[in-house]
Amino acid sequence: MQLVIFFVLAAITTVAGIIMVSADNIARSIYSHVLALLGIAGIYLLLYAEFMAGVQVLVYAGGVSIMLLFALMLTKPAKGVIRALDHPRRVPAFITAVVLFGLLSFSIFQAKWPLKVEPSRVMTPEVIGKSMFADYVLPFEIVSVILLVALIGAVVIGVKGREDTDDEE
Amino acid sequence: MEFTLIIPEIIVFLTATAILILDLILQQEKQKKLLGFAAEAGVILAIAQLVRMFALGQQASSWGLLTIDTFGHVIKIILLVSTGLVILLSVDYFKTIISRKGEYYCLILFSVVGMMFMVSADNFISFFLSLQLTSIPLYILSGIDKNDARSNEAAYKYLMLGMLASVVMLYGMTFIYGFTAAANFEGIARQLTSLDLHENPILLIAMIFIFAGFAFKVAAVPFHFWVPDTYEGAPTPVTSFLATAPKVAGFAALIRLLTIAFSPLIAQWRTLFIILSILSMSVGNIVALSQTNIKRMLGFSSVAHVGYILMAFAIADQMAVSAAIFYLMIYGIVNIGTFAVIASVMRGEDHQIQGLAGLSKRSPLMSLSVAVFMISMIGIPPTPGFWGKFNLFASVVNGGMTWLAVIGIINSIISVYYYINVLRYVYGDQEIGNQQDKQARRPADPAADGLNNIPCLMRLAVVISLALTIIIATYPQPFIELAKAAAVALKTGLWL
Numbered sequence: 001m002q003l004v005i006f007f008v009l010a011a012i013t014t015v016a017g018i019i020m021v022s023a024d025n026i027a028r029s030i031y032s033h034v035l036a037l038l039g040i041a042g043i044y045l046l047l048y049a050e051f052m053a054g055v056q057v058l059v060y061a062g063g064v065s066i067m068l069l070f071a072l073m074l075t076k077p078a079k080g081v082i083r084a085l086d087h088p089r090r091v092p093a094f095i096t097a098v099v100l101f102g103l104l105s106f107s108i109f110q111a112k113w114p115l116k117v118e119p120s121r122v123m124t125p126e127v128i129g130k131s132m133f134a135d136y137v138l139p140f141e142i143v144s145v146i147l148l149v150a151l152i153g154a155v156v157i158g159v160k161g162r163e164d165t166d167d168e169e
Numbered sequence: 170m171e172f173t174l175i176i177p178e179i180i181v182f183l184t185a186t187a188i189l190i191l192d193l194i195l196q197q198e199k200q201k202k203l204l205g206f207a208a209e210a211g212v213i214l215a216i217a218q219l220v221r222m223f224a225l226g227q228q229a230s231s232w233g234l235l236t237i238d239t240f241g242h243v244i245k246i247i248l249l250v251s252t253g254l255v256i257l258l259s260v261d262y263f264k265t266i267i268s269r270k271g272e273y274y275c276l277i278l279f280s281v282v283g284m285m286f287m288v289s290a291d292n293f294i295s296f297f298l299s300l301q302l303t304s305i306p307l308y309i310l311s312g313i314d315k316n317d318a319r320s321n322e323a324a325y326k327y328l329m330l331g332m333l334a335s336v337v338m339l340y341g342m343t344f345i346y347g348f349t350a351a352a353n354f355e356g357i358a359r360q361l362t363s364l365d366l367h368e369n370p371i372l373l374i375a376m377i378f379i380f381a382g383f384a385f386k387v388a389a390v391p392f393h394f395w396v397p398d399t400y401e402g403a404p405t406p407v408t409s410f411l412a413t414a415p416k417v418a419g420f421a422a423l424i425r426l427l428t429i430a431f432s433p434l435i436a437q438w439r440t441l442f443i444i445l446s447i448l449s450m451s452v453g454n455i456v457a458l459s460q461t462n463i464k465r466m467l468g469f470s471s472v473a474h475v476g477y478i479l480m481a482f483a484i485a486d487q488m489a490v491s492a493a494i495f496y497l498m499i500y501g502i503v504n505i506g507t508f509a510v511i512a513s514v515m516r517g518e519d520h521q522i523q524g525l526a527g528l529s530k531r532s533p534l535m536s537l538s539v540a541v542f543m544i545s546m547i548g549i550p551p552t553p554g555f556w557g558k559f560n561l562f563a564s565v566v567n568g569g570m571t572w573l574a575v576i577g578i579i580n581s582i583i584s585v586y587y588y589i590n591v592l593r594y595v596y597g598d599q600e601i602g603n604q605q606d607k608q609a610r611r612p613a614d615p616a617a618d619g620l621n622n623i624p625c626l627m628r629l630a631v632v633i634s635l636a637l638t639i640i641i642a643t644y645p646q647p648f649i650e651l652a653k654a655a656a657v658a659l660k661t662g663l664w665l
Contacts, residue, residue: 107371114348114364138175138234142286142298145182146305149279152189153309156272 013039184211185278192271205260234295239658261624280306284418311403323402338382344375354430386419400468409508428661442482449476484568491656506634553641
């Protein structure tokens with residue numbers, strides 16, 4: 001039963017992923033992106049990672065996609081963008097992807113995975129929260145600095161400064 | 170109080186935050202210079218603290234997914250000295266070019282905080298996050314000159330390829346985690362010893378993925394495609410930062426990862442690094458021969474230097490690693506010095522090598538510096554470059570790979586051509602006609618021919634790099650000892 005659900009979810013994710021990269025319309029791309037992310041959230045659920053699944057839905061399927069849609073809404077796409085998505089080197093890229101996929105899946109099946117980890121059912125938000133603020137407090141703080149940097153970067157790149165109006169260079 | 174271990178990082182972080190706030194308080198454009206001085210002060214304070222910690226010589230201690238040890242202290246001092254020079258160089262360079270100076274210094278300092286954590290990281294989680302903290306500011310910095318299309322291109326290429334490299338690296342880490350169920354380096358090493366690589370080729374693939382990420386960060390062939398465009402397009406102080414600090418940090422993190430986490434697989438990764446090293450030296454040097462833009466040329470030359478340093482990983486004993494650290498010190502100072510000269514004498518130009526023609530007549534100090542730096546990059550005695558290469562090649566020969574050292578020496582000989590070519594323009598007479606032509610073309614541009622008004626801070630950056638170069642040339646021994654102390658401090662099974 002689990003296997004069937006897994007394959008259904010995997011199929012949804014893969015198809016949505018393919019549509020996402022091959023769609024001509026960016027909005028369609030974003031919607032299939034949401035679908036792919038929801039499929040991944042389903043796979044997390046199968047692996048007993050309820051918290052991860054929840055975060056995946058909230059942050060990615062919810063937040064990030066909405067942001068993408070907002071970005072799309074607030075910028076006016078230049079004419080001819082659709083053409084630009086159609087890269088001439090599709091065939092070599094496809095071959096590389098297939099070879100890499102074959103190589104990876106071959107070695108994944110070949111490998112003798114040493115550990116049979118039982119799904120731990122104690123990964124409640126409480127446990128995660130405690131370890132995040134005790135053992136992993138430094139990485140947690142680094143993440144917050146990364147977010148600060150991203151914010152500053154967005155200001156530097158996005159907001160018009162004085163140099164944009166008076167032509168110095 | 171365990172957080173005393175990361176006081177240097179905290180100092181740099183607080184300086185960056187303080188600059189953000191100070192930027193809001195200082196309204197007038199003239200006062201913005203203070204931001205640069207504040208950044209410089211923070212860096213010097215952090216160096217002082219690191220020197221103090223180094224002098225105390227405490228035992229390596231772990232905290233919060235980091236290992237704080239002498240190796241980390243030495244590398245962080247190298248990082249901060251380079252950063253200090255870059256900031257010194259930036260104060261006057263960006264006087265007119267960008268208006269967001271607060272953000273500029275703040276991004277540089279945040280990136281350095283990331284690098285300092287990366288050097289100490291002994292866990293995939295802390296390592297990957299600090300790598301991101303290092304990289305994201307760099308993407309923004311290379312595009313900070315928003316009006317320059319080349320700067321935009323530089324940032325875009327760097328961002329796209331950098332993200333790809335990070336993702337590939339993360340994918341490799343997940344395989345390692347799947348096998349070992351451990352994210353900390355020592356745990357990985359313990360688990361890997363019991364695994365058979367021949368039954369599990371995926372381990373090799375995972376390792377290649379992780380190294381691909383590193384190779385991108387330090388710009389080794391075949392992951393160097395972003396180098397020429399990004400080096401050329403980014404503003405020169407940013408280029409000097411890109412060419413030194415992230416590479417030092419990347420190599421340091423690679424040393425820690427290889428000698429601790431991947432020590433059981435040494436036979437496999439040594440071969441990989443032989444290939445990477447030969448490719449990087451040869452491609453870097455040969456392509457550099459045909460460059461006419463000096464920033465592109467230095468980009469390829471840095472690829473070649475990365476190749477020399479990677480030779481040390483093909484040996485990976487204590488002597489080779491300490492030689493690599495010593496080489497990194499010299500590489501950092503000499504590169505920043507060279508870019509400092511370029512930034513001072515070639516503001517607002519297109520950075521053609523011909524632009525340096527007749528420099529010896531216009532500015533003796535600058536041309537002397539160029540000469541010292543170029544000769545040092547070739548590695549002719551008695552420059553520090555010689556000591557660096559001598560140690561490196563000696564360790565390779567000592568490790569039993571004389572043929573690899575020979576390839577390195579052949580490459581060094583090839584590199585003589587393009588380094589001397591620069592000096593031919595700087596000291597040569599034959600390009601006078603060209604130079605007059607240039608002056609005729611733009612007589613009114615004060616930055617191009619205004620060599621007499623090189624801002625004093627830029628001059629200071631050049632002079633400090635020159636002084637450090639000369640000090641290392643005269644007294645290399647303390648610096649070699651420093652590198653050795655760093656290598657000895659590594660808690661690795663390879664040389665205990």
